[in-house]
Amino acid sequence: MRKILVVGAGQSGLQIALGLQSQGYEVTLMSNRTADEIRTGRVMSTQCMFHTALQHERDLQLNFWESQAPKIQGLGVSVAAPGSWAEGPAARAIDWLGRLDGYAQSIDQRVKMAGWMETFAQRGGQLVIHGAAVGDLDYFSRTYDLVLVAAGKGELVQMFGRDAERSPYSEPQRALAVSYVHGLGPRPEHPDTEAVRCNLVPGVGELFVMPTLTTSGRADILFWEGIPGGPLDAFSGVKDPAEHLSLTLELMERYVPWEYARATKVELTDAGGTLAGRYAPTVRNPIGRLPGGGLVLGVADVVVANDPITGQGSNSASKCAAAYLSSIVEHGDKPFDEEWMRSAFDRYWDTAQHVTKWTNAMLAPPPEHILNLIGAAGELQPAADRFANGFNDPADFENFFYDPEKTQAYLAELSGAGAA
CATH class of the missing domain: 3.50.50.60 (FAD/NAD(P)-binding domain)
Structure with missing residues (x-):
């Protein structure tokens, strides 16, 4: 043996x-x-x-926990209109939901x-x-x-x-801050769909929201990824979990108000429900x-x-x-x-x-053809679905993501199919 x-x-x-x-x-x-x-x-x-x-x-x-954990059926992408947060809460430029072929799950x-x-x-x-x-x-x-x-x-x-x-x-590319919460409301656009939400704030960072199963049952994860030195890079000195959540929500209100609107009644799942750090x-x-x-x-x-x-x-x-x-x-x-x-x-x-x-x-600022792809996915559901399913099989991105010509050809094919 x-x-x-x-x-x-x-x-x-x-x-x-x-x-x-x-x-x-x-x-x-x-x-x-x-x-x-x-x-x-x-x-x-x-x-x-x-x-x-x-x-x-x-x-x-x-x-063991498959029947208890939320079944995540979609992956949504929202993009804040660049600079729209300068005068007040940010506005959304892009918002769509891609459907997963097989459901995803998150277990603490x-x-x-x-x-x-x-x-x-x-x-x-x-x-x-x-x-x-x-x-x-x-x-x-x-x-x-x-x-x-x-x-x-x-x-x-x-x-x-x-x-x-x-x-x-050679250096960390994002400052990370996590909160596990109870009490998050549904997204009004798709109230019955469990989905991971990717909120992109150009030049600032990203907020991910995902349903999960934790020690106290169903919950949601609020996860900020901030560009180092930017406004989201604010958690390194925060030791108190309540202060960590308060700062998370304050930043949501400014940069992703559409997510903040359903987070006004959240509370931490437990005293150990926050985490912050960074690594290269x-x-x-x-x-x-x-x-x-x-x-x-x-x-x-x-x-x-x-x-x-x-x-x-x-x-x-x-x-x-x-x-x-x-x-x-x-x-x-x-x-x-x-x-x-x-x-x-x-x-x-x-x-x-x-x-x-x-x-x-x-992690890098997106080139024009990627912005076009993410924008087009709002009109072309197959593009939204394919992007979402890339999270399961990232090899597929070789076929339509990195090369501007492949991206253009893919979108042209979809647009042509839609027109036909």
Whole structure:
């Protein structure tokens, strides 16, 4: 029986650990917190998982909360008219809703990670509650057939060198501020449709609103992404959760008043329902070398960390776990050497490269052809739907998003079909 150590109990680490466990591997999982500490702690992220990522969970029968979580059927885009907020609340220049082919869901990671961790232990997995240092891994690499590092923060990440060619940004591109709330009203235009709302405020940043399931039931996430140094970059000194929410709403009233109108009665889900921070999007070398010569393989955002502007973090983590799981099982009893590690990562990068390209494009000011595409989607429903479904399969953006000529040809084709 092959022995595998997974360090880090997030989406990817737990999905791999539970997947390997179901295949009969001897798995040890290291977490720096207990399930109870996770469940009662601070929110860790925003997350909205689309069809393909959700299917990976279903394949492993880990979709424990699927019937309880809101079923997100659409993805809406609103754009504030540039400069319209100078004299008062902003006005909307664009507003549309794309329909998803398969529904998306968001489950607070405090709920999911705590539940999955307890399941892993109940099924006989060895759960070690301990933060791991490089020195620990040096020892473990000699006692396990494979060590996977899925802890995306802290000292361990430093083992994996930055891949400059694949990492165009060296500084954070957005200041992030999250609030989990109860009491958000429906959008009056589509009162019966659960949808993620992407609100773009040119030159200022973005507000995302997404329905979720949290520890206290159904809720919504209000998520500001502010351009550093701009008016939304205002949360770094804010420690009090009530003050954090108050500032979130104040900024909504000015820059996205159509969202603020349904948020006048919101309250935080719990004292741990806020989060603020920033990080530079980075792709790293997937193999970490230990002082004693051992090798470890980086997982998910340890090796590919994108800005959350495209909502891909938990989706990528799920897809990475699925790819690595297949690579491990297919490898049988052969050694997990450097060549295998590189091939396992390359298999994941086939998917991840499209996420990275799209996310980095969305962080930059949009070129004219993208503005035309987003504007046209308000008149051409198939364009709105295709853009929305790109969140599930970012590879499709190659066909109509980056190249002005492809975008123009696609819109001309749709307009012609509409006219016909």
